[in-house]
Amino acid sequence: MMATALPGLPERVTIYEVGPRDGLQNEDTVLPAGVKAEFVTRLAGAGLRTIETTSFVHPKWVPQLADAEELLGLLPRSPGVRYPVLVPNERGLDRALALGATEIAIFGSATETFARRNLNRTVDESLAMFAPVVDRARAQGLWVRAYVSMVCGDPWEGEVPVEQVVSVASRMMDMGCSQLSLGDTIGVGTPGQVTALIRAITDAGIGTDRLAVHFHDTYGQALANTLAALQAGVTIVDASAGGLGGCPYAESATGNLATEDLVWMLDGLGVETGVDLRELVSTSRWMAGRLGRPSPSRVVQALSPGSEQS
Structure with missing residues (x-):
């Protein structure tokens, strides 16, 4: 592919891979920990350097990720790769710390209805729950990411x-x-x-160097929205290998932006990612086989055997 740049874009974008956590948590198939460990390892082998690996939420709520301890015990760590984990509360933080986690994420909501459905708390109550998690994590030298969900719309509000x-x-x-x-x-x-939204966030004092964007492709807008975010100065983009995942508490949410589709666009714009697209496509095809369904990623489909582009 010949790269043709557009003005106002960054030279490099960091892809924050969420497939092993946000992707698999919404799949009906519960995969063995060994398969998940291989998935994460293959993603690292494709050049992804930040891979959100699992969640320490109670197994009752997300049974697909009930094996967090087993997974992290099996997972070989590649040099230079970050493996953040999602923690919902202090109990989740305790579990993560016991396994040597060095990077965590917390997941909040911009709306009251989703906060109640996802966390069984009001927005204020959920923020009060997060505060000691962040305090303790930072006191122990951990890096902490904050997710804010429902930033453009809410299915109930x-x-x-x-x-x-x-x-x-x-x-x-x-x-x-x-x-x-x-x-x-x-x-x-x-x-x-x-x-x-990005302009309002930066006006509030949160610089684009601290921002990431996380788009779902329900209405086919994920890549267009990503390009707008890059033009606004954002350089960190969440994506899910093979387009895995939606949201278990928002039934209208379809899959995340596929990492392959993102890399194809960025390669075409001459923006560096460090990701080997062919290796990533191979990984997503392998995972689709484990899940028993084809990948929804357009690029995975286009570069798979039997397609005109493969």
């Missing part, structure tokens, strides 16, 4: 006011988090909305 998102995001970052991921959990956002 409709369009979410920008100032509401900024308020929750600022409160989470004021706890001491190092990075903020803005999640369009149901995929309703469009590029102008994304640009306005």
